[in-house]
Amino acid sequence: MKSKNTHRSTPAPAAENNIPDTITSGRMTFFQRLGKYLPLLIALLTGLIAIKRELWFDEALTLMNFVIPMSAGGIYNNYAIPNNHIVYNMMLKIFAMPLAESGWCDPVTVFRMFSLAAMLAALAVIMDLRGKIDSGRVFPGGLVLSVMATSMIWMNYATAIRGYALSFFWTALALYGLYDIFHDRARRGWTLFAISSVLAAGSVPSNLLALAAAVLYAIQWLPERFWRDKRFYIACAVPLLALIVFYAPIAGAFLNTFSLGEGFPSRWGAIAMVLGMYASCFGLLLIFAPWGICKQPWRCYLTYLIWLMPILAILILHRAPFPRIFVPLLPVLAMLVIDGIAKVTLKAWKAYHLALFLLLALCVQTMLIMSGYAVSAKVSLDPVEDDFFHPYYMQKNYRPSLVAHKIAGQAGDRVVFISFNSDPLPMRFYSVMSGLKCSMSVDVPNNSVKSLPDGSLAVLHTRRDDVQAFEERFNCRLQKVEEIKYVTLYRVKSR
Template identity: 30%
Template sequence: MRINVQYAHWKKVLPWFVCAVAVFSSFWLFFRMLWFDEVLTVQLLMKLPLERIYFSYEIPNNHIVFTLLEKLWYSTVGSVMNYPYYFFRIPPMIFGAAAVFLLCRRLLRSCGILAGTALPAFFSVSMTFALFSTGVRGYSLGFFLTVLLMLCGEKILRAPRFRQYVLYFALCLLSAGTAPTNLAAMEAAALFFLPALMRRGPGGIRRSLFLFVCPVVALAVFYLPILEKFIGCIRLGEGWHSASAAAANLYVVTGLIFAGFLPFCLAGAFRIWKKIPKLRWNCVCGLLIFLIPAGVYCFFRTPPFPRVFFPLTAVWLFLLSHMLCAYLRKMENRRIFLLAPFLLQGVFCILLFQERSETASRILFGESGKRDDFLMPYYARDSFKPQKILSFLNEKLKEGEALHVFVTFDADAPSLIFASSVMDFPEGVLLMDTLNRPKRLRFQEIPGPKYIISGDEADLRRTKERFGFTETLPVMRIGCQRLDRVMDL
């Protein structure tokens, strides 16, 4: 009786503990300056009234449902107190913490204390979780909605009720409205329940069909009123520079996050395959779920950004927890083998904890951080300080230099524009091309001293050729942004 009481106590306490760990481990990224995509999100919600946001789907960057929620948050909090820019990070942080809490609470029941707590806990201290749970984008919301879909799908599996079908459709609608790419996570959730539903006869098959069809219908319902803009966003062809590089970034980083657990998870999956034949279809479907991004990268002409698959990691966590649970049950009487996965995972966690992830990112994906989208991209690094370049330029302006600065697309121009507004930098000094519009700016004709902020040497060379400049002098370089002075008379 005492053991059962203690177990029940830990089942209540541990989800809150993991939730707190998720918040505290992410907080160090809370005050970083907004980057390209975040600035576009903030500009959209501040510029437009609530009712116009849905109809302003000009670029895929607009995660509509998330932007609507951020607008409500901004309107509510901003009306009663001063609203610093980092307050925009509070809603995604809440979504991330809530998702980890619900995930841990559910896995504790199905996988036990060790496996049910370990996977969510170690994931919550990863750089990837911190990155997306503090990002002013819809990925944290997509992750949260995927967890809710898994919980709702489980209720449909066990004892379906009409209200659960309605709730499942509503969650699919919100997830699709956050980002169309969340379709991958929604279909993965359906695939997760497929083997169990197929074993339940005709009724189970009908429920399975609902789980697969519902996300597609929700996607159509949400975007049909803005179909022309939706198609226009697809035609923009925004994506990663290489399918193989995108797949490598996603799978390598995910493998690093769970590196200590992976061998033991695979051992658990092998045990399920060998000892429980009726669950072999669960293994097959689990493998297909892990291969969903690979399939997308094989068949899509424009490879999606690796970050769009962050919501899918919620389903991966369910799978990995069950796999680890199978291993632990086999080794429950062998203490050394029982502790091995946690000790090994602890070592990898220490090696990749927070700032140490930058070293791994530099080794694996290059110095610039622009080839990394899932571990520590340039905008999450300490070197991302657009305000430092602006401080230097501000000093020049105070000295009486009537300068103008052209900021290239590759230098993350929106981050500099936003930082200039936070710093009360003079308007009209920073110049940039309008996104997705013809390049009509004639920077070379503007009188006075000129500077260029570019992303790298190649970007600077292209900019000089465009405006006909022949000589520039390097002034400073901070992270992915470099400042050069035009020396042409």
């Protein structure tokens, strides 16, 4: 007769017997502490580097259309476009908006601080989880997370006023819940997993993919014949049920967003960006990822299908999604890389070996950041398509607040037309926040403005807008007035 515990998973074998004496001795106490807190320190420093940057289009849309004018309930009930990351926007409204209105510091910085706090909390969750998996060893998790926190993608999304940072946290929390479920802490585990699934789905619906990846990763914590364990099927069903429960009251609006046809212009370009995301976030450490499945049960090989999930989504969906929706998958991918590093560094690595390896990995990451422009050019990305390697809105030349002030000085009481390519919403945001009296006619959605009065100002992107095309569109002449950063001002003259 089979034991009642046949299908109950047991914790992974302790790795302590394989750990070099130097790691468990008092001499390594400093390095253990360094490995535990280094990812958080690096993540905080790199986040602070990017926290003062100015808004770009989607961020301005988030604040102007949802967070500032609406109540928390209104945000939930107005799901007209996928840009409304509901749970994130509601939490911004409840927790960050009062501080932003207090005048304590720049409101944009306050909103970015909320995202950074979510990402730092996610790293803390992953480090705590890896401490349990790796029998107290902190170096594997500390190394991988430190490297990831040194990437351009981290700096961008850890401070973005979008729902991806919060989604990153929900994915990390879902992994923690799954670990508890399959290690005899079922009540707490199911609670964490259910809550994180609902909130992840409510932040960005595409987080369903990250939750599915988390379940796939958890297969290694299940018995060999995992398909006989009902907990596996319940875990698979929870994210889908969470999506249904969250969006059922607004099902009509939710389904209407699929008819918008938004997406990335090229499937192969999207795949190239996903592969670039892997390299950018993990750099040199990707070489060691396969060691995570060496001498493991065959079911552990299934977890490596996680790397293919974004590519399959790009190829299967009716239109390639924007690659940024895969950022919440990074906690699961980081776990896979940490598994490999944990295997490699068990083999009699001394303290100085670990320190040199950490320095080498961080140096490679720094070079990857500096090579971002070359990568973007190699992949032939349009500047507005590149959210990973060399985003236009993270360049020094991108100053919509300065442009807004310059425009106000030139316009007087005349109408100002701002083209779609010029990123008009941030200019409008900074104009309103600064109390500038300037009547802006923004071309959102694209080509929505039908006519311009004589004497008005036209703001066109210096490189991406065709002046002749605008002259034909409005049946006018455009007389150049001034170049300001990335845009050029023109005076509209009737023909």
